[in-house]
Amino acid sequence: MTISMPPQPRDSHPRIPANAGADAIVQTLKDDGFVIIEGFISPEQAGRLNEEVDGHMETHPYITKPVGKAMFGGLNKRRANLPEISKTFREDILNHELLHAIGETIFGPVHEGNYWIGAAGVLDRCPGTGQQLWHRDGSVTSLHPLVHDRAPLMMITFLVALSQTTKENGATLFCPGSHKWDIAQSEPVSEEPIVAELRPGDACLLSWNTVHAGGSNQTAHVRRAMALSLQSTTMTPIESSLIIPRPVVESMTQRAQRLVAWRSAKYLWRAHYDDLEDHLGLKSEQPLEGDA
Ligand SMILES: O=C(O)CCC(=O)C(=O)O
Numbered sequence: 118m119t120i121s122m123p124p125q126p127r128d129s130h131p132r133i134p135a136n137a138g139a140d141a142i143v144q145t146l147k148d149d150g151f152v153i154i155e156g157f158i159s160p161e162q163a164g165r166l167n168e169e170v171d172g173h174m175e176t177h178p179y180i181t182k183p184v185g186k187a188m189f190g191g192l193n194k195r196r197a198n199l200p201e202i203s204k205t206f207r208e209d210i211l212n213h214e215l216l217h218a219i220g221e222t223i224f225g226p227v228h229e230g231n232y233w234i235g236a237a238g239v240l241d242r243c244p245g246t247g248q249q250l251w252h253r254d255g256s257v258t259s260l261h262p263l264v265h266d267r268a269p270l271m272m273i274t275f276l277v278a279l280s281q282t283t284k285e286n287g288a289t290l291f292c293p294g295s296h297k298w299d300i301a302q303s304e305p306v307s308e309e310p311i312v313a314e315l316r317p318g319d320a321c322l323l324s325w326n327t328v329h330a331g332g333s334n335q336t337a338h339v340r341r342a343m344a345l346s347l348q349s350t351t352m353t354p355i356e357s358s359l360i361i362p363r364p365v366v367e368s369m370t371q372r373a374q375r376l377v378a379w380r381s382a383k384y385l386w387r388a389h390y391d392d393l394e395d396h397l398g399l400k401s402e403q404p405l406e407g408d409a
Pocket residue numbers: 240242249254276287288289290329330331332342344
């Protein structure tokens with residue numbers, strides 16, 4: 118997939134440049150339920166991610182199970198477990214300073230900085246797909262409805278544009294302020310949803326409580342995004358990273374290994390009262406055969 122640099126997208130939601138820093142970004146997230154971060158990754162990084170996943174997406178099947186088709190809106194491809202297939206994801210995204218600064222700001226005070234990835238995938242909303250069902254990402258865990266209005270933020274999602282994203286090609290729709298709604302209200306009622314139009318590399322960051330949905334794609338082109346959730350290590354990851362081959366894990370930094378749960382979290386995910394990485398004798402930053 119090639120990226121052309123298009124004109125500035127148009128919506129009314131405040132956008133924050135990535136260099137505004139984690140505090141300003143997290144404050145807007147907490148106030149509004151979501152925030153658009155301009156230039157979260159560079160167009161060059163978005164281009165590399167695309168190149169690394171293009172072949173996988175070409176052969177990847179559409180979602181065909183009825184429940185998935187109903188949930189996602191029909192013509193969708195979703196390739197999960199990105200650390201397995203993308204060097205740029207393992208090296209750039211998992212070591213992204215702003216991502217970690219946001220993680221520390223949100224999870225640091227409550228969970229002593231113990232956070233890891235919930236899921237990391239590429240989502241192709243293909244031509245003709247309908248709108249996704251309105252949902253909150255927290256609903257993947259049965260804990261969420263019990264604690265949504267009392268617990269600290271336990272999960273956040275970055276939706277990173279890997280293609281130019283417009284209302285017409287399926288930009289995500291957000292209900293502003295819905296992170297403070299009653300849990301029973303899970304669809305927009307009075308206020309118009311906000312359409313998050315993005316340039317490649319821009320991201321939407323949302324709370325596990327925010328009601329949103331991928332839009333319908335009425336164009337002839339695929340709308341591609343990377344969805345990456347970060348969550349407290351007190352919650353089980355959605356995707357298991359045990360499937361990543363050990364040499365690939367050992368090529369990663371320690372910080373990246375922690376995000377894919379190949380290292381212990383404080384008091385959790387240990388082996389014989391030992392840190393998992395010590396028990397395994399896990400190495401880090403080793404050269405990976407076949408890597409340039
Ligand atoms: O594709 C999108 O725009 C949103 C995807 C999403 O919200 C999800 O899969 O949870």
